[in-house]
Amino acid sequence: MVNQGYIHLFVSITLVAAIVFNLVWQHPFLWTLLIIPSVAIVYTYPNWKVAILTGISLTALKYGTELVIFNRESAQDRLGSLMLVTALIWSVIMTLAYLRNFNDPLRKKLEQNEQQLRTLINAMPDFVCFKDGKGRWLEMNQFGLELFQLKNVAYKGKKDAELAEYSPFHREALLNCEATDEKAWQSKSIVHCEETFPQPDGQTKTFDVIKVPLFHPDGRRKGLLVIGRDITERKQAEIELRETKERLQLLLDVCPVGIGVIVDDKVAFINDAGVKLLGGCSAAQIVGQSVYNFVHPDCLDDVKEVRKKVLLEGYSSIQIERKVTRLDGKVIFAEITSTRITYSGKPATLIVAKDITDRKQSEELLLKSEKLAVVGELAACVAHEIKNPLTSLKGFVQLLQSGRGGKKEYFSIMLSELERINLIVSEFLLLAKKPQALNFQHKDVQVLLEHVTTLLNTQAIMNNVEIVTRIAGDIPPVYCDENQLKQVFINILKNAIEAMPDGGQVVVDVKRDGPDQILVRIKDQGCGIPEECMARLDEPFYSTKENGTGLGLTVSHKIIEVHQGRLEIKSKVNEGTTVDIILPVLADRHRS
Known part of the structure; x- marks a missing residue:
């Protein structure tokens, strides 16, 4: 048409x-x-x-x-x-x-655009209000009308103070809006502020409000755009985060152990106890410094190795005891636990350090006391063990002096007693031998066991005992003193052979026990050890054998300890005994 x-x-x-x-x-x-x-x-x-x-x-x-x-x-x-x-x-x-x-057509287009804009504004999760130059409401979206409880009120053309009469509950909030509107007019620029509105359910909503004043070219007030976004949840989260941070800070401040965070080898955080441990007055003296400034030179390589394992090799946590150099130059002992964490988006190490200097000194005093006690005990045992053969020797010498017969028989007994004294003294010297005198080298455990079984094979055959050696896979060499490790194998195998007077089988299994150690397991079919005797096996001169010196296991424990290994014994009466010897693989250093 x-x-x-x-x-x-x-x-x-x-x-x-x-x-x-x-x-x-x-x-x-x-x-x-x-x-x-x-x-x-x-x-x-x-x-x-x-x-x-x-x-x-x-x-x-x-x-x-x-x-x-x-x-x-x-x-x-x-x-x-x-x-x-x-x-x-x-x-x-x-x-x-x-x-x-x-x-x-133009009017319809304007009405269409206006309707689209109104739909968009009503769909917003914020309240949006347009006011004229005198503060009278021109338009408010549905969210705002519901917020102020003005949904069925003819609000257009009314000021906040007038609308306050229709919504008594929000009276104070609406009057406050007029005051903040005036500040926006006075500033003649966009204003940000936070406004709180009480709710009928007793809660309070907080809004981040933006007010945009508009002016005519001649400076007269034209209108005001007000947009408010509900930030109640964000504010609550901020409050909870702040409270959590305050609680955490309080815990760190009262914690009796030092806690620090290391990022890129530098101290990024340290608590009050950590500052005190390092001899400082404030965290500012320590934060930013290299962590290695506080590590004793003797322990520097060890600490670097630990940090490498934690940060690069995936170790969750490692605990060590090392010397620490304080700011005042004093050296202390600290028990340090290192744990991998993320700090400010970067990989970091959480350090928990405890001063154990007093404990170390007490341990040294206790060790000295124990050494004196052991020396006294050993002296008494040695005197007792040697006194018996010496008494026999004295009696035979007196007989010889009297000129009585049986001289040849007496000489045989005297030699036997002297041999016994020599054996006791030899094993006592092994027990007291210092590790510094040992000769550590990389040795094949399989070869050492072959030498030992060859040496003891004659005794085994005489006792109707079979020694079976089983090697599982490729066994790496160990860092050891060959003669000392042989002595351990000899002691354990001799005990196993002597525990089977009626014959039997001794099985020696050698296999890997994890990536960094091997296991040598020696199992016999002997009479076993009573449970009440197991706790005393480490005692010097204690033996379950009639002619035993009681030093074999003590010496073996000492040797394995020097090799940074473990010796474990399990036994059941009439079933046999199992001895596990765990040794580290290629441990290039040994400790006393």
């Missing part, structure tokens, strides 16, 4: 033309021009009422004009004038209708 606006314009121009032509040329046939707008009106508005009104108007226009022009009687003149005015009014109405319809 043709646009109605253009038809209205055409009709209006035609009406005006008909009037002008009749006035100028004063010829009635020109009124036929009125047929054209009549048809146009009917075409545009096929409604019969519009057609009738248009016909009446056009007829009034025709006769009114004729009466005015061709008749000069006063009554007719007045009637014609009235009819002419009526027709002209209708023409003006038609013209205004055209102007309205001409702007109709």
Whole structure:
């Protein structure tokens, strides 16, 4: 259909033309021009009422004009004038209708955009309010109306103070809004602030509010845009985070052990106890320094190795005891636990350090006391063990001095007793031998066991005992003193052979026990060791054998300890005994 606006314009121009032509040329046939707008009106508005009104108007226009022009009687003149005015009014109405319809597409577009904007604003999780230059509300989205409990209130054109009367619960909040609005006007710039609004359920909501003042070119206030975002959950999270941080800081401050964080080999954090442990007055003296500034030179390599294992090799936690150099130069002993963590987005090491200097000194004193006690005990045992053969020797010497017979038999007994004294003294010397005198080298355990089994094979055959050696896989060499380790194997195997007077089998298994150690397990089928005797096996000169010296296991424990290994014994009566010897693989250093 043709646009109605253009038809209205055409009709209006035609009406005006008909009037002008009749006035100028004063010829009635020109009124036929009125047929054209009549048809146009009917075409545009096929409604019969519009057609009738248009016909009446056009007829009034025709006769009114004729009466005015061709008749000069006063009554007719007045009637014609009235009819002419009526027709002209209708023409003006038609013209205004055209102007309205001409702007109709633009108006509809504006209304459509306005509706889209209103839909968008109402969908926002924030409250959005438009105010005019006098603070009167022009528009508020649904979220804001529900927040202030103004959903059914005709709010447009009212100020905050006026709206406060409709929402008594939010009266204070609305009045506060007026005050902060004024600050935004005064600042003449975008203002950020936090505003709190109490809720009927007793809770309080906090909003991050942005206020944008708008001005006319001459500086007069034009409007104010207010946007508020609910940040209640964020504020609550911030409060909880702050409280958690304060509690954590309190725990760190009162913790009696030193706690620090190392990032890129530098101290990033240290608590009060850590500052005190390192002889400082404040954390500022220590934070930022290299951690190696506080490590004693003797322990530097060990500490670097520990940090490498924790940070690069995946060890979760490692504990060591090392010397620490304080800020004042004093050297202390510390028990240090290192744990891998993430600090400020970077891999870091959490250090927990405890001063054990007093404990170390107490341990040294205790060790000295124990050594003295052991020396006294050993002296008493040695005196007791040697006294018996010496008494026998003294008696035989006295017999020889008296000139009595049986000299050959006496000499045999005397030699036996001397051999016993020699054995006791030899094993006692092994027990007291210092590790520094040992010769550590990389040796194959399988070869050492072959030498030992060859040496003891004759004794085993005499006791009807079979020694079976089983090697599981490829066994790496160990760092050891060959003769000392052989002595351990000899002691254990001799005990196993002697525990089976009726014969049997001794099984020696050698295998890996994890990535960094090997296991040598010696198992016999002997009589076993009673449970009440197991706790005393480490005691010097304690033996379950009739002719035992009681030093074999003590010496073996000492040797394995020097090799940084372990010796474990399990036994059941009438089932046999199992001895496990665990040795480190390629341990390039040994400790006393």
